[in-house]
Amino acid sequence: MTSRYGTRPTMKDVAAAAGVALKTVSRVVNDEPGVTAGTAERVRAAITELGFRRNDSARLLRTGSTSSIALLLEDIGDPFSSALSRAVEDIAAERGCLLFTGSSGEDARRERDLALAFCARRVDGLVVVPAGDDHRYLLPETEAGTPVVFLDRPAGGIDADTILSDNAGGARDGVAHLIRHGHTRIGFIGDLPRIHTSAERLRGYRRAMADAGLPVDERWIATGPTDPAHVTAALTRLTSAPQPVTALFTANNRITLAALHRLAHHRDRPALVGFDDLELAELLRPGLTVVAQDPAALGATAARTLFDRLGGDASPARRIEIPTRLIARGSGELPPPAR
Amino acid sequence: MTSRYGTRPTMKDVAAAAGVALKTVSRVVNDEPGVTAGTAERVRAAITELGFRRNDSARLLRTGSTSSIALLLEDIGDPFSSALSRAVEDIAAERGCLLFTGSSGEDARRERDLALAFCARRVDGLVVVPAGDDHRYLLPETEAGTPVVFLDRPAGGIDADTILSDNAGGARDGVAHLIRHGHTRIGFIGDLPRIHTSAERLRGYRRAMADAGLPVDERWIATGPTDPAHVTAALTRLTSAPQPVTALFTANNRITLAALHRLAHHRDRPALVGFDDLELAELLRPGLTVVAQDPAALGATAARTLFDRLGGDASPARRIEIPTRLIARGSGELPPPAR
Numbered sequence: 001m002t003s004r005y006g007t008r009p010t011m012k013d014v015a016a017a018a019g020v021a022l023k024t025v026s027r028v029v030n031d032e033p034g035v036t037a038g039t040a041e042r043v044r045a046a047i048t049e050l051g052f053r054r055n056d057s058a059r060l061l062r063t064g065s066t067s068s069i070a071l072l073l074e075d076i077g078d079p080f081s082s083a084l085s086r087a088v089e090d091i092a093a094e095r096g097c098l099l100f101t102g103s104s105g106e107d108a109r110r111e112r113d114l115a116l117a118f119c120a121r122r123v124d125g126l127v128v129v130p131a132g133d134d135h136r137y138l139l140p141e142t143e144a145g146t147p148v149v150f151l152d153r154p155a156g157g158i159d160a161d162t163i164l165s166d167n168a169g170g171a172r173d174g175v176a177h178l179i180r181h182g183h184t185r186i187g188f189i190g191d192l193p194r195i196h197t198s199a200e201r202l203r204g205y206r207r208a209m210a211d212a213g214l215p216v217d218e219r220w221i222a223t224g225p226t227d228p229a230h231v232t233a234a235l236t237r238l239t240s241a242p243q244p245v246t247a248l249f250t251a252n253n254r255i256t257l258a259a260l261h262r263l264a265h266h267r268d269r270p271a272l273v274g275f276d277d278l279e280l281a282e283l284l285r286p287g288l289t290v291v292a293q294d295p296a297a298l299g300a301t302a303a304r305t306l307f308d309r310l311g312g313d314a315s316p317a318r319r320i321e322i323p324t325r326l327i328a329r330g331s332g333e334l335p336p337p338a339r
Numbered sequence: 340m341t342s343r344y345g346t347r348p349t350m351k352d353v354a355a356a357a358g359v360a361l362k363t364v365s366r367v368v369n370d371e372p373g374v375t376a377g378t379a380e381r382v383r384a385a386i387t388e389l390g391f392r393r394n395d396s397a398r399l400l401r402t403g404s405t406s407s408i409a410l411l412l413e414d415i416g417d418p419f420s421s422a423l424s425r426a427v428e429d430i431a432a433e434r435g436c437l438l439f440t441g442s443s444g445e446d447a448r449r450e451r452d453l454a455l456a457f458c459a460r461r462v463d464g465l466v467v468v469p470a471g472d473d474h475r476y477l478l479p480e481t482e483a484g485t486p487v488v489f490l491d492r493p494a495g496g497i498d499a500d501t502i503l504s505d506n507a508g509g510a511r512d513g514v515a516h517l518i519r520h521g522h523t524r525i526g527f528i529g530d531l532p533r534i535h536t537s538a539e540r541l542r543g544y545r546r547a548m549a550d551a552g553l554p555v556d557e558r559w560i561a562t563g564p565t566d567p568a569h570v571t572a573a574l575t576r577l578t579s580a581p582q583p584v585t586a587l588f589t590a591n592n593r594i595t596l597a598a599l600h601r602l603a604h605h606r607d608r609p610a611l612v613g614f615d616d617l618e619l620a621e622l623l624r625p626g627l628t629v630v631a632q633d634p635a636a637l638g639a640t641a642a643r644t645l646f647d648r649l650g651g652d653a654s655p656a657r658r659i660e661i662p663t664r665l666i667a668r669g670s671g672e673l674p675p676p677a678r
Binding site: 283 | 347391392393417418438440458480482483484600603618624
């Protein structure tokens with residue numbers, strides 16, 4: 001058997017260089033008692049001299065824990081995902097645990113491949129932002145003792161801990177805010193309806209309209225891909241109808257961004273509330289009113305739940321909803337045009 | 340020896356369930372020839388039935404490669420870091436390689452702890468955005484055959500591949516742009532001067548001023564922590580002096596952000612060019628003129644260099660500079676106030 005690491009010094013080399021038994025080196029490396037100060041000093045000098053490093057992968061494999069967890073995201077390059085990632089990493093670091101990250105790119109197949117690859121490395125646990133809606137492929141892993149926590153969207157076909165934003169409640173708050181500012185014809189631009197968060201936010205929109213006794217014209221609702229071309233087309237359709245909408249609820253950060261670009265040169269701007277906060281939102285004129293999620297709380301709660309399970313918590317699966325927060329900055333308080 | 344994974348089915352269990360020899364199971368699992376279709380089918384049925392999963396950690400440990408690399412960032416939650424991360428992940432995925440990520444938080448000690456923890460897991464290679472300036476601690480790793488590529492900032496005390504933005508050139512371009520628009524008193528607000536990127540950007544500022552034959556008043560230069568309070572204080576000092584600066588160069592995204600907040604209600608706004616692009620930059624009024632880095636190219640180049648080394652490339656260490664790009668959107672084209 002050949003190895004790239006054939007040139008690495010072993011404990012045996014250290015023992016030979018220090019003139020001690022292998023077991024003595026092992027004791028020094030693992031901070032075990034039974035070695036005199038002078039001998040330990042000699043072993044440490046040999047370790048430094050030879051550049052010996054303990055192989056944690058081999059050591060951890062023997063203990064059955066790899067002190068690593070994996071986080072499967074939609075896209076690590078997205079600000080929402082990266083904020084989740086930072087929160088999970090901070091909790092993992094407190095536990096001396098290293099973090100694998102991977103991006104599924106909204107592809108159920110890639111989610112599955114990555115999740116199983118992480119499990120095959122025997123990560124201690126997994127936090128998954130689902131791309132697909134069937135997670136039975138993880139049952140053998142959870143049954144073998146690898147906990148999985150789902151984040152941002154629920155799992156399918158598997159009973160597991162799930163940490164979500166209050167998507168329906170947040171959207172309801174945002175739309176109710178527009179209604180309070182005098183709007184009755186309110187457009188909704190959302191992601192693909194098969195995506196849980198998108199469906200929930202649409203549900204919140206309908207709830208707010210119903211609560212206010214306002215009818216919903218189905219032509220006010222546009223769901224689909226969130227690339228700028230699709231969002232721009234939807235926005236143009238909603239605002240140039242004979243009876244145009246006077247306000248918009250944009251159901252995620254990518255949609256809000258595309259809408260802002262389209263509206264930059266728009267006369268009689270409709271009021272706008274977006275789901276998700278954006279970095280420069282308060283510097284825009286008008287400032288951008290948003291329903292902000294709390295990615296730090298989402299990520300930290302998911303990670304803590306995972307470590308609770310690793311610590312032996314065998315209580316029934318939890319579903320935790322993290323509140324959202326309406327931040328009024330101007331765009332959501334624009335009145336409808338005078339009749 | 341006890342193990343959390345004691346309940347996982349083993350190849351032995353599969354062999355017993357399928358009524359075949361252990362070697363036969365091993366052949367099926369590893370796609371080796373010498374098994375009839377009928378037997379393979381029976382083994383696969385037993386694998387599904389029992390929920391057997393190959394242990395890649397053990398298997399990879401025997402081959403000497405772990406098919407994983409690690410990326411050490413300043414802060415995975417920062418947009419620049421997350422864009423680097425996505426680019427590295429994409430290249431790693433093409434190679435069937437999984438990615439560890441970790442954040443040093445500008446702490447040299449934490450950088451070292453994380454880097455050595457990743458090496459102790461025997462990652463195949465390491466991409467490091469340095470927090471510290473002494474990387475001799477990695478010499479035993481590189482000598483043992485684990486390549487390390489440094490990204491965004493150079494390493495200290497070790498001869499290794501380094502991928503950088505053209506920090507000095509980019510800053511020079513940004514300041515020259517302000518000079519072309521009539522400014523002669525130009526302020527520079529930068530990060531701590533011990534940080535390489537900060538020092539290089541200041542060098543670019545001085546170069547542009549010298550190239551134009553303009554004197555630099557040292558009171559125009561403010562370097563230090565990049566929290567909003569420090570940046571706001573520096574900006575106030577620069578713009579309220581008896582002879583105030585008429586333009587500003589802000590040397591990274593956090594500083595630009597803090598400056599924009601401070602300037603939002605400022606009369607006679609100084610012209611502004613920022614290093615690093617921001618998501619809503621073109622929607623501001625005036626639009627934000629920036630010197631944009633290319634994090635996708637930085638990350639991809641670092642990852643490709645690492646895989647070249649893993650593929651056996653033993654040529655001397657490279658230093659690659661990725662160009663920056665000036666994007667004029669309005670704030671950098673504001674003229675100095677009429678005398």
